[in-house]
Amino acid sequence: MYRPEAATVNGAGSPPAEPAPDESAGPLDARSTIDLRADEAAERVRSVLDALDAELVGLAGVKRRIRETAALLMVDRARARFGLSASKPSLHMSFTGGPGTGKTTVALRMAEILHALGYLRVPRVYPVTRDDLVGQFIGHTAPKTKEALARAAGGVLFIDEAYYLYRPDNERDYGQEAIEILLQEMESARGSLVVIFAGYEDRMETFFSSNPGLSSRVAHHIEFEDYTTGELAEIAELMLTRDDYRLSEQGRAAFLEYLDRRRAMPRFANARSVRNALERARLRQANRLVAGHGQVGRDDLMLITEQDVRGSRVFIDPLETGLEDPAV
Numbered sequence: 263m264y265r266p267e268a269a270t271v272n273g274a275g276s277p278p279a280e281p282a283p284d285e286s287a288g289p290l291d292a293r294s295t296i297d298l299r300a301d302e303a304a305e306r307v308r309s310v311l312d313a314l315d316a317e318l319v320g321l322a323g324v325k326r327r328i329r330e331t332a333a334l335l336m337v338d339r340a341r342a343r344f345g346l347s348a349s350k351p352s353l354h355m356s357f358t359g360g361p362g363t364g365k366t367t368v369a370l371r372m373a374e375i376l377h378a379l380g381y382l383r384v385p386r387v388y389p390v391t392r393d394d395l396v397g398q399f400i401g402h403t404a405p406k407t408k409e410a411l412a413r414a415a416g417g418v419l420f421i422d423e424a425y426y427l428y429r430p431d432n433e434r435d436y437g438q439e440a441i442e443i444l445l446q447e448m449e450s451a452r453g454s455l456v457v458i459f460a461g462y463e464d465r466m467e468t469f470f471s472s473n474p475g476l477s478s479r480v481a482h483h484i485e486f487e488d489y490t491t492g493e494l495a496e497i498a499e500l501m502l503t504r505d506d507y508r509l510s511e512q513g514r515a516a517f518l519e520y521l522d523r524r525r526a527m528p529r530f531a532n533a534r535s536v537r538n539a540l541e542r543a544r545l546r547q548a549n550r551l552v553a554g555h556g557q558v559g560r561d562d563l564m565l566i567t568e569q570d571v572r573g574s575r576v577f578i579d580p581l582e583t584g585l586e587d588p589a590v
């Protein structure tokens with residue numbers, strides 16, 4: 263049957279449940295074509311992807327996976343316009359990687375993309391940990407988990423260090439109850455809620471292998487690798503530029519040395535450690551300027567020098583000082 267494009271408007275008066283292009287119009291003629299890139303949602307997705315590129319150094323694999331997910335949903339929208347079956351794909355995910363590798367940041371961008379493409383109602387991430395979901399006493403867990411699900415509804419429920427939900431050694435643990443409720447919701451709420459399980463890779467693997475029901479409902483596994491020293495240096499430059507600071511040439515060399523030392527120490531947290539190191543360098547810069555001659559210009563206020571970097575205790579042998587936390 264031939265139906266001219268947008269000739270009929272069905273369901274007039276009832277607003278579409280979600281923003282999809284021309285949802286109110288009938289399906290397109292089989293011979294017509296549409297430009298996937300000209301869609302208004304595609305435009306918004308592109309701007310989120312551009313922001314992601316500008317804001318996050320490296321993470322090539324992660325960025326590729328996000329583009330793939332966006333492409334899948336864009337094609338689904340196009341299929342819907344031709345009246346083809348476009349059942350919503352399951353987009354529950356796991357983000358595995360070390361501390362400070364960008365998992366939380368990427369989750370926020372993912373929520374924006376899924377919202378732009380009409381998959382989520384709100385571009386929001388609701389972060390939780392075990393304590394937000396699991397109660398201490400009998401009867402406390404279900405209401406807690408359900409409340410978290412209700413708060414996250416329409417957006418992303420981000421479960422950080424998800425493996426703490428599961429404690430096989432403790433028979434009376436209520437984590438399993440929380441997992442069961444999550445499972446039901448993940449199955450039934452397809453499209454209205456995305457659950458992202460985040461944590462370190464090895465422990466996540468154990469968690470998923472002990473919970474096959476969960477694992478089979480998580481279709482997308484995205485891995486965040488530790489950053490190289492070069493990437494960490496680039497991240498530092500990005501953070502400094504954003505805040506109107508810059509490293510002197512010797513300062514830059516000293517910072518590379520700092521990174522090599524720091525990453526070999528305990529509690530190294532990738533980009534977060536970089537952020538913290540820069541905070542402390544700023545502190546030392548301020549002290550240097552205040553203790554100095556008193557006269558400062560614009561450039562003095564922007565410049566982080568070698569001295570500001572080398573003031574870190576990371577440059578002192580921690581064995582010699584017996585420091586608890588060498589990263590100060």
Ligand SMILES: Nc1ncnc2c1ncn2[C@@H]1O[C@H](COP(=O)(O)OP(=O)(O)OP(=O)(O)O)[C@@H](O)[C@H]1O
Pocket residue numbers: 317318319320321359360361362363364365366367368497500531533534537
């Ligand atoms: N690739 C990157 N480029 C620039 N900044 C980054 C990058 N990755 C992370 N950051 C910054 O580092 C900080 C920590 O990132 P984020 O909180 O997303 O990491 P995380 O993986 O969630 O860490 P955790 O596992 O400890 O929760 C944030 O300020 C973020 O903006």
Ligand SMILES: [Mg+2]
Pocket residue numbers: 365366367422
């Ligand atoms: Mg995080």
